[in-house]
Amino acid sequence: MGKPDAEGHGPADGVPGLPPEWGRVVVPDDASALAAEAAELRRELRRASGLPGGHRGLGLPLVVLLVAVLTTLAGLLAVTWPRANRGADRPTPAPYSPPATLVGRALPALDLVDADDAPVPLRGLLPAMIILLDGCPCPDRVTDALAAAPAGVSVITVTGGRTVPARPTIERQARALADPAGGLRSFLSQPARPGAVTALLVDRAGTVTRVLPDLGTIESYRSDLSALAA
Structure with a gap:
């Protein structure tokens, strides 16, 4: 499932450039979750390419649509993925270390x-x-x-x-x-x-x-x- 942002909205809510009739787009946590949709689109492309002459022109728009959808989802996934790990990479303060041993050394003439x-x-x-x-x-x-x-x-x-x-x-x-x-x-x-x-x-x-x-x-x-x- 997609990860909501800090305001509780879905990761793709209000993304410009997507047709409103697509409804709410959910970005999956794992890109492999898109495998089923990609396979379905490939089947549609194969069916479209097998139609009689006048309908073969549908293949190019479907390819463009597939590229646009995958590009958009990949970009959203890259933006939203680090949110789960925020704060986890903060450096830990180093503990106090005693001075290097001075035993056996001469006290300076102060x-x-x-x-x-x-x-x-x-x-x-x-x-x-x-x-x-x-x-x-x-x-x-x-x-x-x-x-x-x-x-x-x-x-x-x-x-x-x-x-x-x-x-x-x-x-x-x-x-x-x-x-x-x-x-x-x-x-x-x-x-x-x-x-x-x-x-x-x-x-x-x-x-x-x-x-x-x-x-x-x-x-x-x-x-x-x-x-x-x-």
Whole structure:
């Protein structure tokens, strides 16, 4: 059967150029459904071609009519067929992929800035857990990291721009820095994501030992953090 359009009308309703006496023309879903009509027209053509002289002239008009009908139906089928599949070919958003592994690579020699806008060489604070807060301030994550970090291991918070947030009001404080040039984000090759806290663990030789794309509970990184003190 033919497929109605979005307004509920048949696919061939109101098609210009078709005689009104033909009535409502229905476009089939499968072009093979026209096989019976095509066979009937061929029989009519054969009968017409076998009539005595004066009636043989009916064959040419029937051929023209057959070509016109098949051309019209084929065009309507091509127009209406994609309607059933609209929306099915929309691209699916790609899921988030964590950054390529940086473990074993050297941390670049970056100079960040402190609250006084003075440059601070990042490699001079190692070993360290570096927490990027440009996607989420998340003070509870910083507090957890400070509680888990062994003596001698720095906990560094990094924000974008030149604004350094206030330090937490606890006995041990994280070293708060800003990264106006975006060097750490460039090193990670991933943008900041709202609600996500990214962390790097770097040993005293400046080698990245672990990347945490979204910092979770202390238990997910406690052993790696303790290993930095060795």
